[in-house]
Structure formats: structure tokens, C-alpha cells
Amino acid sequence: MSRKVRLNTPLKEEKVTSLRAGDEVLLNGTIYTGRDAAHQRLLDLLEKGKELPFDVKGQIIYYVGPSPAKPGTPIGSCGPTTSYRMDSYAPALMKIGLKGMIGKGPRGKEVVEAMKRYKAVYFAAVGGAAALIARSVKSSRIVAYENLGTEAIRELEVEDFPVIVANDVLGNDLYEEGIRKYSRRK
Amino acid sequence: MKQIHVDSIIEVVRNICQEANFYLGDDVQRALEESLKIEESPTGKTIIEQILENAEIARKHRVPMCQDTGAAVFFVELGQEAQVVGGDFTEAINEGVRQGYREGYLRKSMVNDPLMDRKNTQDNTPAIIHTRVVPGDKLKITFAPKGGGSENMSVVRMMKPADGVEGVRDFVVDWVKRSGGNPCPPIIVGVGIGGTFEKCAELAKISLLRELGRLNADPRFASLEKQLKEEINDLGIGPMGLGGRVTALAVHIETHPCHIASLPVAVNIQCHAARHKSVTL
8 A cells, every 4th residue: 555755855764765666755855856968967077086066965866857937936847757868877876875866767677776775766756747746846946057958957945746656775666566466468 | 822921920830839838638638537537546546637737737827738848840731822921931930939939938858969969959949840732722730749758669660561460569569568657658659550661650640640539530440549559558557657557548540551562660659748739821
């Protein structure tokens, strides 16, 4: 049975380990955005042994490229992008303390393994529910790579951002389990 | 000969770029409401409810329902007795896109070069324009923005005529299975069969413009559409791929005659934010 949980960031290890695939979570606090181009830059910095533009310890990265903010609003529509494109970058970030990722679609085996090893979770947000999600964003500030436009890294303050735990620290995968449960194919 | 000034083209393109991204079509809205009755997974139900609530917010506040406001794809039918005057037709469409995406606070998602620079063009141009010359003196412009997530889960395969109906069916179902939660299900599956390599891809995309719930006019293909929809929904992929009964809202097939040696098949997947808008001048 899935539970409904309210969580604050940065994520504490005991909170992260208590989450289970299927839990419906409302996220509160600071989260960071980053997608394809930003991840490439973060990994380039790590490879060169340089400091990242923000401390990822205990933090969550949201895979999103928002639409432009209308005047008077903190952000435009901002639903998740497909996560598998970030699979090759994710383990290195978990290794240095990243505790959560938000996106859509299943993750590769190496990411699921890294979540077990480094005690991190993957949250699924509803792809296409971008106007709804925008309402839970209270403020937005560019932290790095402004020249990447929509792909820049932003610090968001969120209130009750609705997500679902898709992968937990035990290796449970809601994508696999959910499909197995409802498949009518032999 | 009827004359159509580029300024009027710019204006209508500017408007439909915004309307298509703010307002979910009634047919998609209805299909989602119906799917809520069928869905058994509690997570799946929550997701469909969020999608419907999202459409409501987008409509009310005139904001894009999805942040990925797409590559700007156009299907144009130009009457052979109409003449575009006052400037360059392609540039008029691009100017309309430029203005529409700026005014509507829509995301600019095009890069100038696919492999080397990948620099954002900052105005979502160039548009992808498919033009057909037809009888009459009208100009019909259809805008169908296409997001990257579902477009990436699309494919063309040159099959053998011997593969037959069963081969095509298995190919489509297996492809949707492999795509899983990536293209934002509930999806609409566009299938193009026949023609040539490029023709079947175009057919698959054109099929997505059809009103949801309307079947192919040929009863044999209508029956294949129903069968494919059932098989795809039996996969259990469900809303956002987290398991459930509702994976496809519809399967649309479009066909074209083809070469004696060929059986080209294309699958173009459309997410639930199925946006398109037409206007006739």
C-alpha cells in the first residue's frame, strides 16, 4: 500500500532510506534544476577536480527545462523531462552526496544500483503536468550557466511539489513492478 | 487568383502557436476523462487526475500545458488558385513562430545544428513545414508542436511484405513496450504503413492530427487499430509507465500504396499533451 509523505529538503539519510517505491510524496524546500547540458558541465568540473556551482550533498536535482516565466510569476510551466538521458551522469553525482532525482521514465540498471550503493532515491513527477507543478514553485533563482537558457541550473523553493517514489534504496523499481502487476501478457 | 498577404499568415501563426499550447483539445480531454473510469491502478488514477487538473490550469491562466512546447511542425495545404504575396512564405511562418513563442512565453527548444554546435536559436525557429498543393483558393495551416520526449520514442522500419499483418502488429506493440514510460503515456500511437521510407514517417505524424475516437475509414485498418489498442493496453505500462490499464488513448493508422518489394512502417508516438490547431485563410 502506498503511503503519503511530506518531506523537507535537504534530505536526511534516515528519511531517504525509509521511503519505498510507490509512496506519494509532497516535497518542500530547496531543489535544484539541471538537464542534459548542465549535467555535462557538472561532470566536466568533477573530472577536472573543480568545485561544483552548488553543494549537492543531501540535495535533489530536478530534470526540467522550464518555459519562460510570465511577468509576476516565479517560473513558467515546468514538468519533468525524460530521465534516461541523464543516466550516464547520475552515479557520479550520487557518489558525492546527491540524495534525490526527479524526472520521468525508468532509469538504467547502473543508476538503480548506484541508488542502492549511495542511498538515494528517484522520484517520478507527472510528465506534462507542467502548469500544475509550476504552482508549487514559490521562487526561482539562476545558480549557474545562465547562457544555457532553459537548461541553466536553478535553485527552486517548492511547496508540496507532488511526486511518486519510483526507485528506493532497496532496489525496488515501480516501473517494473507496476507494469508486471497490470500486464495481461504471458 | 486569390491573394493572401504574408502579414495575415504571420498573424494567424502567432495565434495558433499559443492556442495549441494553452488549450487541450476537447477530444483528448474526453478521452482522458473516459480513461479515468477504466484505470484500476491508484497511482495511475492520481496521474490522470493531475493531467486533467493541469489542462484546466493551463486553459484558465493561458500558460503552456507542458513546458516542452515543441518543435514547431506545420502541415500546410496551399490551394493552387491562391497566391502568397508581400514576402517569403516560409519566412512568414517562421516570423509567426518567433512572435507566438515570444508573446506566449513558450519555451524555445530548437538548436541551430544537431551535432556540432547545438546552440539554441532563441526563437524556436526554424519551423518544420510540410506543404501540399491542393485544388481551390484556400490556405490551410495546421500547427502541431511536437515535444522531444515522445518524438524520441519514434521509429521507421523497412519490413518485408512477407511479414504481413502479424509482423506489423508485433512490431508496433513491441516498440510501444520498449518505449515504456518515456513518451509520457497515456499516448496516442501514430502508425504509417506503406509509401516509401520518408512517406510512412509523414503518414504516421499526419495520423496524429485525426480526431481521437475516429477510426480509419477502411474497416480492415479500423479493426487493426482496435486490436493494436487492446494489445498495447494489455502491456500494463499505464499512466507515466508506472503500471496500469491505460497506456494508449488511441491507435491511428494511415496507409499509402507502396513498391512491390517494400513494406515501410513508421511509429510516431504522441504524448497525452496532443496539441494541434488549424486555421484556414
